Amino acid sequence: MRLWDFHGGIHPEENKQQSVQQALVKAPLPKQVVLPLQQHIGAPAEPLVSVGDTVKTGQLIAQADDFISANIHASISGTVTAIDERPIPHASGMSDLCIVIESDGQDDWVKLEPIADWQNADSETLLNAIARAGIVGMGGAGFPTAVKARIREQHTIDTLVINAAECEPYITADDMAMRTYPERLIQGVQILSQLVKPSRCLIGIEDNKPEAIKALHSATKDTDIDVVVVPTKYPSGGEKQLIQILTGREVPSGGLPADIGVICQNVGTAIAIAKAVILGEPLISRITTLTGNAMTRRQNVDVRLGTPINELLDFAGFNAALASRLIMGGPMMGFTLTSDRLPVVKTTNCLLAPTSQEFPDPEPESPCIRCGMCEQACPAELLPQQLHWFAKAEEFEKAQLFNLFDCIECGACSYVCPSSIPLVQYYRFAKTEIHKEQEEAKKAERAKIRFEQRQARLEREEAEKIAARNARMAAAAAKSAAAKAAAPATSGASPVTQGLAQGLDEAAAKKLKIQRAAATVALKKAEKALTEAALDSNASPDNKAILEANHKAAQEKLAAIDQQLNGGAQAKTQAGANPQPAVATNPNGLDDAALKKLKIQRAAASVALKKTEKALAEATDENRVQLEATFKAAQDKVSDIEQQLGIASAQPASNEQSVAAPSADQEKILKQAKIAAAASKAAMKKAEKALVHAQSIGDTDEIAAKEAAIVTAKANAEKAADKLAALQGVTPKAPAAASHSASDATPETDLAAKQEKALKQAKIIVAATRTALKKAKKALAEAQDSKDPEAIKAQQAVVERCKTKFTGAEQTLAQLTSSDVC
């Protein structure tokens, strides 16, 4: 049969003889097994037992949790003592979830369910048996076999390759398995070919295993299975390499063997399949090579999964003092273990305990000399040197361009590198980082989608709310309009105006009511404070007076509001009787409200416009026409509303013109006066502060000077305040006067607006003076604390002044409110 060759490869010392001198034996049964839930590629299995359960050997204890996953079975009979995190044999040295079973020493098996007539069983039965047994690729990767065997559902396979090359130094597990169970292997191959139905079936085996070759030859005599002996070269046992040797076909970069019509299974896997189908035995043990010069009994053992490695090492006569390290797997692709308290898992093909003579500490890394030896050794025809530069510089994209992911991590390049560069570690690092980046990109993408969906949802909800509100408003307007329409047109005023006017009145009444409620609360508070103060004998009479004033003010306010409310009600009834004045008083206020509404409508319409614009930009040709229509409608609406808005706002503007000029002037003066007052106040404060400072120093001259300064500052401040007060006294009158002249031409509401403004101002002044009063009082309290008679006196004066100002302001306010009502 013609053989091909693959590029590169190396010939490391084989070191296989040590472990084939003795026959395959069964390792002693462990007292306890630790079974990780993930011993395979894919999702971890889902535990089916709980702590305290008794289990039998071969019982299913954890079930495959996904399409790519594998069952786990109890490898001894006994009790489940724990399901928790235990250290697992993994390059990270970390822990993972494991099921721990304490042996009862019986090794009591469950009833097995063999498939008696397996030669004639259909593929579904066979596949189920394989999946049930939890078989995974035993060569090292641990890919669930049942998934791989289903490959025929998507690909046509013409060649089944059984990988018996076992090219890695030291490892002889497959070799011994073939010598011991050649018939089982052939049965397994037959089951596989029944599943895959290939046109040919090849067993590829390296020529350094003559005894196994002999055994296979005799076992395959009456079958159509070819045993193909291939020359020894590392890594001929690599899946892609072996396929190339046997078939001359190259697996494409990033592809699978199935893409070129080949499926490859390992010897150990085939034997496990045979056991699962013919004996019904799940995967609960495997053949492991125990080797390395730090052991005295180097041999292969059939060991139950989950057996602690230290028990196996004891069995093999391990001498820890001699060992340089402990390796799981072979010297090329294995990894060092951090401890021996770890379980044997489905992929443990070898435990290697070399002495430091065999495996001295690695040489320190030297810089690359660009010798190119790695390129000649690489079986994947990559450029290891380039990859290493890219990994070092963290230029992962370039590394991917150079087919980093075709690297099988065989280690041939590091083996030949004269600079002892740990090349494979660089590739593993690069792969890790790329995977991380991909994961992050995926996560970011998902986050983005979720964010956008949330945003869209919020917008939709908001839009729905607005729509509902608009609908409600429209319904209410229609209703009131209808009601008014029903009401007689005898009044002469247009019913719509009247209806709106009435609605407006109602709104005003509502506002007043709210104000009333607030005033009531204030009154209550004031009352309470007053009673408290009365009870508190310590309260200063000053305090009481203030409280009383407060109380009174609140009462007055309430009364004012009540009056207003009554007035409003009267006006309303009047409006009913005599629509003329109502129409006269209301249109402007009505305009205000309508204006607001129009503005809101405009905003909503322009949002809609924008949206349609955007949609239009994104739209495909089909719905463009429709969108364009919507867009136009939205545009029309906006301009419509704007027009209305223009009309509406033009009206009040003309109304205001008559009074605007004088009031603007007055306001300006007022402002100036206020600023002057504030400035002089500040000057006074400063002077006072300076005085205190001087007093504390005790400089009499200085004190006298400062006192003089304060006096002038005070005088200034008072002057400014007087001016301010005078001006303020004028302001409320001004609109009143203006209103007279305006009243014939324009409705009285203009006056009302002015009054409202004045009212607001007055209120602000009241609030300001109140805070000033409070501050002054606080200062007084402080002064009292410091027991400085001078300061107390000064502060008392300040408080007094503030009080008068406050009451003055309040009076103005009261005046305004009362005038407002009439």
Next chain:
Amino acid sequence: MIEFLAQHPVLAAVTGLLTLAALFGALLGYASIRFKVEGNPIVDQIDSLLPQTQCGQCGHPGCHPYAEAIANGDDINKCPPGGESTMEALAELMGRDPMPLDADPDTIGVKKVAYIREDECIGCTKCIIACPVDAIVGATKLMHTVIESDCTGCDLCVEPCPVDCIDMLPVETTVKNWGWNRPQGPNARFEHQVFASDRPFTTDGRAV
């Protein structure tokens, strides 16, 4: 016409070139209409570089707004979750100079995930409202929890919680997300290196 051109080779060349120019111009014009790129490609490119944590630490309400701001000339160093690498990628994309990150160095690039101490949660739903990616599940007056795989670690749910039962925990390294470290480089021994050193001893390293 052809004869005329044949007699005037210079004119022929000029005509030929002009024809070609007109032809390609038409082709390009057609292509620019036919294959018009939708949306703003640069914003999308920037957006694809941002980590999509949606945390708002850049001063924008999410990553896409920040992408828009960068496209309009905003600084590229405002995204702490993205860290140096994002800033560098942005610098490269925008052709700007890299700049130091505008963030507390301790917080840059640390992946975190929110964790609700469930027995302390009072079910106020405030965190659900705050979460930009809907990574919290729960209902009024019922215990809430974070969907770990969807949490971007943006921190926005921590502040609104009235009982302070949300912790931001660093993402743990497990067997699943563990990866190999970078070898230290020249002059360092790589501890995990297994073979490469068995060569000098292969002859005398045989079984005793």
